[in-house]
Amino acid sequence: MTVSSTHSTHAGVAAYWLVGVDVGGTTVATVLLDEMFRAYGELSFPTDLSSPDATMLGIVAAIEQTLALAPDSARRLAAIGLGIPGQQDPAQGIVRIAVNLHWYDYPLVARLTARFGVPCVIENDVRAATLGVYRFDNPAGDQNLAYMSIGTGLATGVILEGKLLRGRHGLAGEFGHIIIDPNGPLCNCGARGCLETLVSATAVVRRAREAVATGAAGALASMESITARAVYDAAAAGDATAQRIVNEVGAELARALRSVVLAYDVDSVVLGGGVTRAGDRYLAPIIAEWRRQQETSALARAVLRPEILRIADPNRNLGAWGAAALAADLVTIR
Template sequence: MSSLRDAETFPAHTPAASQIFTTVLCHGPITRLEVARRAGLSPAAVTKAVRPLIEAGYLVEEAEEQTRPALGRPANPVRVDGSRALFVGVKVTGDEIIAVLTNLCCRIRAARHAPLPGREAEDVLARVADLVAELRTEAEKSGTPVLGLGVAVSGDVDRAAGVVRWSPFLEWRDIPLAGLLQKATGLPVTVDNDVRALTVAEQWFGAGVGLSDFAVVTVGAGIGCGLVVHGRVVAGAHGVAGEIGHVTVDPAGPPCHCGNRGCVEAIAGDAAILRRIRDTTGAEVAGVPEAVALAHAGDPVARDTYARAGEAIGRGIATVANLLGPERVIISGEGLAAYDLFAEQIRDAFAAAAFGSAARCDVKTRPLPFEEWARGAAATAIQSFIRADDQPPSR
C-alpha cells in the first residue's frame, strides 16, 4: 500500500491548468481554441498548460486535422486519457455501502455492494476499507495506479475538514472520516455530502454539462439539493447549502427531526410518508414498496399522502428557482420509484409558487442508481486531485 507521501500529484497544479483539464474532461475531444473559448482563457495560456499534461500522459492528442487556425496553433483536438489513473468512489446509505472503481474519465470499471455491518463509525470504516482493498486488487490487473478515494455521506459534511458533522441516517456526529480512511487505506480521501457529490457528476458528465446554473433535487429517504451557481458547486460558508429538505412549507405540519415543523422532508421523505399512512390507516406498511403498491391499488390515504409529498417537493423546487433562477432542476433519487404518484402535484405546486420567469426553469427527472452516487464520490476525488483550489470550474 502506497503512502500519502509517495502519492502521485497532478502536474501543472494551478487553477488555470485545472480549469483547462476539466474543460477537456467534460467536452473533449476538443481543440485548444475551443478550450480557450469555453474556459475564458487566452489561446497562449491553454497551449502552455496543455503541454505538461500531454507530457505526463493525462491528455492525448488526436490525429492532426488538415487545417490550422491563424497563429499556427494546432487544430487537432485533445482528450483525457481515461486509462492514466483510477479512483475509488464510495456511497454510504443507511443500510448499504456501494463502492466503484472508475478511470480518470469517471467511467465505472468495477463495482461492489455490501450490507452496512452496523452504524458505528468503526464498523463502517472497516467495511469501506475492505471494499477499497478489493477494488485496488482489481486495479492491479491493469497496472494503473489508484490515486484517490471519494466518500459520499448524507447530512452535514465539511469537505474542507474531511469531517461528517452530522448524519441523521447514520447517527454520526463529528466523525473525522477523511483522516480515518486515509490511515486505513493509504489514499488521499475526499469526503463530501452525497447530493453534492452527485451534483459534481451531473455537472461534469450528466444532465448539467454545459449549464452554468442548475440544481439537483433528490427524493427518497431524505430530500436533498445540490446547487451549481456560475459554474461552481455551492457548499456554503459552513459546508451546508441547498438544504431544501428543511425549508418549511407548512408551519402547522408534522414535526421534523431537525426540530422544526412542516419541512419538505417531514412531509415528503420516505419515513414521513410511511408514518402518515400507518398512523392514519393503522395498516402495517413494512416499507416504501408496500406504500407504493397501496397507493397504486387506489387506497385514498396512500394516494393523498403521495399527493401531499408532491406538493411539498414542488414548493421546495420553486423556492430554489425563485432564489437562484437555475436553468434546470434535475430530480433524482430512489423516491422516483413513486414518481407517477406525485408528478402532477410537483408540476402544479412548482408552477403556482415559482415567481415570474423562474417558472421557465426546465424541471426534468433523471433516475440514477446508487452506483451513480458512488461515481459522484469518485468524481469528487478526481476533482480534489486536479484542482488547486478544490472547486470545479464549468463553462
C-alpha cells in the same frame, strides 16, 4: 485486492484509478473509474454500524474489493472520494456530524490516507450526488442546477455557474429543514413541520398510516407494511386514499421546488432517491400544481416550466460518481 505499484501513460496522459464511495446508513456503494471516468464496476455492501471504527474498516474493505475489479495492473489508485451524510469538513478531512453513522469529529480522511497512501476527500453525500448529476447525468450541459434527494429525509444540492454551493456551514440548499407548517410533525432537527416531515418517503408512509388509522379502507388498509413505493403503486392502480396522499405530497413538493427555482434561478431541477423511481407518476402531481400556479401567474409561467424537472438516472449511484469526480480534483500527476 489488486493495486499495482506502477502506472503507465498513453497519449501522454497518466493512467490511474479513482474510487468513489457513497456511504449511507444501510449501504456503502462504490464505483471504480479510470482517469477518463470510464466505469469498471459498481459494488454495494451493508454498512457496519457496530462501532465508529468498524464503519471505517468496512469502508476500507469495500474500497479494497472495488479495486479488485481492476482488469489490469497498468494503473494505480490515485485518489478516493467519499460522500457522507451529515455535516462534513472537507478542508480538514473530518466528519463533523454523521448521526446515523455515529461519527462525531471523526478523522476519516487521515485514517483512509494512512491505509491507502493516496489523497482522499469527503463531502456531504447529497452535495456529492449533485456533482455526480452535474458531471455525469447532465445531457444539456446545464451550468445551474439543483438536485433534490428524497428518501427517509430530504436534502438539496445546488450547482450555480458550474460551482457546487457549500456556504458558511456547508448547509447551502438545506431545503429539507425550511419550516412549512409550524404545527406540523416533529422533525429530527427539533423543529416542527419542516419540508422533509411533509414530503419525504418517510412522510408518505406516515400519511398512509394516519389514513389507515383514521379509517381509510382500500389498498393501504390491506398492506402488511406500507412503503412509499407501495403508496405510489396503489395510487397508480386507482386507490383513492393513495391518490389523495400522492397529490397532497406532490403539491407540497411543487411549492417547495418553486422556492428552489426562485432562490437559484436554475436551468434544471433533478429529483432523486428511491421514491422517485416511480418516474413520471412521481412528477405528475408536481407538474399539475405548477400548471395550477401558471393559470394565474405570469411569474409561474416564466419560471415553473415542467420541462426543467426530471428524475435522476436511477441506474447508477450518482453519489459515488460525484465523490469520484471530487477525488479526480486531487490528482496532480497529469
